[in-house]
Amino acid sequence: xxxxxxxxxxxxxxxxxxxxxxxxxxxxxxxxxxxxxxxxxxxxxxxxxxxxxxxxxxxxxxxxxxxxxxxxxxxxxxxxxxxxxxxxxxxxxxxxxxxxxxxxxxxxxxxxxxxx
Numbered sequence: 214x215x216x217x218x219x220x221x222x223x224x225x226x227x228x229x230x231x232x233x234x235x236x237x238x239x240x241x242x243x244x245x246x247x248x249x250x251x252x253x254x255x256x257x258x259x260x261x262x263x264x265x266x267x268x269x270x271x272x273x274x275x276x277x278x279x280x281x282x283x284x285x286x287x288x289x290x291x292x293x294x295x296x297x298x299x300x301x302x303x304x305x306x307x308x309x310x311x312x313x314x315x316x317x318x319x320x321x322x323x324x325x326x327x328x329x
Contacts, residue, residue, distance in 0.1 A: 216281060
């Protein structure tokens with residue numbers, strides 16, 4: 214399967230503004246925003262968080278590398294070109310676990326009937 218085909222199987226992220234990746238001390242190590250150029254990565258990391266209970270382990274990172282499909286080979290050949298994939302290479306080879314904090318988009322008056 215290609216990355217686009219895999220993306221079509223992952224949960225929607227339209228409700229998210231971003232997600233933050235936290236180290237074992239609770240410090241933010243990265244933020245992935247819901248914007249062009251990052252939306253696919255947001256979907257991958259969000260799906261990993263859902264599948265692995267909010268805990269990105271080396272096993273979760275390895276799964277993410279599979280989901281990136283053809284982009285994984287490109288990232289391996291061109292380090293630095295795909296930082297969200299590069300991060301998974303490092304995490305898959307390590308033993309650390311990272312938490313995911315989801316940041317929801319603010320409700321708009323059209324979405325929230327309680328807002329005047």
